[in-house]
Amino acid sequence: MKKIISSEQFMDKSASFFADIAHVLSTKVGIRLSSVSMPQNVACYQVRGTKRHLMLRLVLIPLSTGRMLARLSWLDCRGVDHVCCYINESFECLMMAPDGRWKKQKKSAELLCLQGLEPLVA
Numbered sequence: 784m785k786k787i788i789s790s791e792q793f794m795d796k797s798a799s800f801f802a803d804i805a806h807v808l809s810t811k812v813g814i815r816l817s818s819v820s821m822p823q824n825v826a827c828y829q830v831r832g833t834k835r836h837l838m839l840r841l842v843l844i845p846l847s848t849g850r851m852l853a854r855l856s857w858l859d860c861r862g863v864d865h866v867c868c869y870i871n872e873s874f875e876c877l878m879m880a881p882d883g884r885w886k887k888q889k890k891s892a893e894l895l896c897l898q899g900l901e902p903l904v905a
Contacts (some may be wrong), residue, residue, distance in 0.1 A: 819861070827841075838858040839856075840858055850872065855870055855896065857896075867897050
């Protein structure tokens, strides 16, 4: 059986996860992320280098099984959440299958993050 990690462990691991995303956003699109604190988020970063006010955030979602899931999303200036992907405890991208189960996604979080950003800054 896989070990279930706590929200504190999830938060600790999120720093390197966001460092990878920040690097991709910086090199591919030329924007920077600045960490900001928001109580409902594990991590929240404000976008710099674009005219739009956007935040990239990771929000924990406790599941009834005792496991943790996180939602990675862009929050726009109107407060609308644009979901990039869902992340498991191992920081693998997940998607919900038609049968309601979570399964691994082939695309990386970085790629899904970039794809979600494109229509927001266009």
